[in-house]
Amino acid sequence: MSKTINWGILGTGLIAQDFAQGLNILPDAKLLGIASRSSEKADNFAQKYQVSRSYDSYQALAQDPDIDVVYVATPNYRHKADCLMCLEANKAILCEKPFMLNAKETREVITLAQQKKLFCMEAMWMRFMPLIQKVKSIIEAGTIGEICLLTADFGYRANPDPQQRFYNLDLGGGALLDRTIYPLSLAFYLLGEPQDVVSQGVFSETKIDEQNALILRYPKGQLAVLSATLKAQTSNEVVITGSLGKIRIHSPFYRPLKLSITQLPQPSTSGDSSSSLKQKIKSALKQNSLLRKLALYADLYDLPLKRKNTFQIKQIFSGNGYNYEAQEVINCLQTNQLESTIMPLNETLKIMEIMDSIRHQWHLIYPQEQ
Ligand SMILES: NC(=O)c1ccc[n+]([C@@H]2O[C@H](COP(=O)([O-])OP(=O)(O)OC[C@H]3O[C@@H](n4cnc5c(N)ncnc54)[C@H](OP(=O)(O)O)[C@@H]3O)[C@@H](O)[C@H]2O)c1
Incomplete structure (x- = not known):
């Protein structure tokens, strides 16, 4: 029988609630503890999601010896402090995206996890969705030939209240860390490390990047054209075009239910x-x-x-989707792996480095970096 993994969650916000529901359907997972800065919020959360232990401080949860892994669901600016605290308390961690504010913080957390031989992963749940895994295998099978171009956009209207995390620079707000990271991580997963990135960012009155566009160039001449916005709903689709066809990941691409695959006919050589x-x-x-x-x-x-040949693959996923990344963590912990092969730490770091270089182009510095 496989070991049940006991989870704790830091923060009681929107994503913490989604994640609690995702965990709920996993047979090897038990949500044992919830921590909030307020005992009332922790208790309410515990009651709503049947969590037996509630804590009025993040530190107290990290000290609970029965908790195996902590899901860090706090605002971006405090991921580093929260993760370091959990690792110091010998807890494995799954930290929400963006893993950290920048590459320097990322290195610091990865180094401690590796020194302490503790599991550590960025919660980039999109990568674990069944249809994203399917896209990866279709590309690797050569079904659409050599990849030439990947286009992706990610946009929803975000709450412009500067007290909320999206438009608040102190909390690590902005489209880059909140939205762009998804198409960027997907492009990295499918095309590897880019050679060069050029970008444009447009800023709000609160000085966060409200929308942006990137062009990434890869060593074999492939291009990825990515955009993200906090101002409007975009098509939220990805199209990957190869020499023999294309794959369209229908909206929402980060939690897809449908792919369209088009194979172009081969040029005829027989003169039939x-x-x-x-x-x-x-x-x-x-x-x-x-x-x-x-x-x-x-x-x-x-x-x-x-005469092209288009077919569709539809797949209903189980749970609300967050269960897949949680299952990956459980599998890794049960088999004593310190990182995931689907979301490895060196890719998390390289993606943070790319985002640093993009911010450098925009002269964007977070208050925590000054
Ligand atoms: N994977 C995804 O699909 C996804 C989706 C949305 C967000 N995220 C990521 O998840 C993280 C949290 O996002 P969210 O949408 O859940 O945010 P949220 O609703 O604002 O919740 C964040 C929680 O963090 C805690 N917190 C600690 N310090 C805080 C501070 N100074 N200000 C506000 N809250 C603070 C609060 O919990 P207590 O008051 O209980 O301590 C709060 O409920 C972010 O890193 C975000 O990028 C991921």
Whole structure:
């Protein structure tokens, strides 16, 4: 029988509640403790999600010897302090994204986790969703050929109240750490480490980056074009285009339910009758403008594309999706692995380094860095 993993959560906000529900469906997980800065909030949370131990300080939860792993669900600016405190208390950690505010903090936390031989992972739940895993395997199987281009956007309207975390620079607000990190992490997962990044950021009155766009260039000449905004709802889709086809991850791409895969026909080398017929129709279309307009209207002009082969993969995921990252942590703890192969620490660090370099382009410094 596999060991039940006892969880504790720091913070009682929105994501902590989602995560508690995600844990609830996992047979090997027990949510044993909840910690808040307020005993009332901790007690309410404990009652709502059937948690047997509630704490009015994060420190007290970290000291509970029965807790195996702590999920850090506090605002970005305090991830470092909260994670270091848990590691010092010999707890494994799953820390919400962005793992830290910057690469320096990330190195500090990873170093302590490695010194203490404790499990540590960024809670980039998107990577563990079944259809994201499917996209990875489709690409690795060569179904769409060599990847040329990845485009992704991530945008929802965020609460502009400067007391809330999105528009508050002191809390580590802004689109880069909150939104862009998702397409950036996905591009990293599918294409590897970029060689170069150029970007533009647009700032709010509260000095957070309200929206941004990035172009990443990879060693083999691939490009990723990513954008994110706190101001509006975008299509929230990803399209990965390769030499033999493309994959569309339908909205919401970070928690997908549907993929469309299009395979383009291979260029014919045999000069068979169907390809010569195609040539004849094409040249007729070229010569006759009326025919061409009709064909365009009917979306027939690009004959090879008309013969493309599109199929869809739909998959309902279990729970609310947060259970998949939690299950990964449980698997790693049960098999004594100190990090996940799906969200390894060196990738978390490299992604933080890329975000540092983007902020450098914008001259954006968080108050904690001054
Ligand atoms: N993976 C995802 O899908 C996802 C989605 C949303 C957010 N996140 C990440 O999760 C973290 C929390 O986001 P959230 O949306 O849950 O935020 P939230 O609703 O504002 O909750 C944050 C919690 O942190 C605690 N906290 C500690 N110090 C605080 C401070 N100075 N100000 C405000 N709250 C403070 C509070 O709990 P107590 O008062 O009980 O101590 C609060 O409820 C962020 O890092 C965010 O980027 C991830």
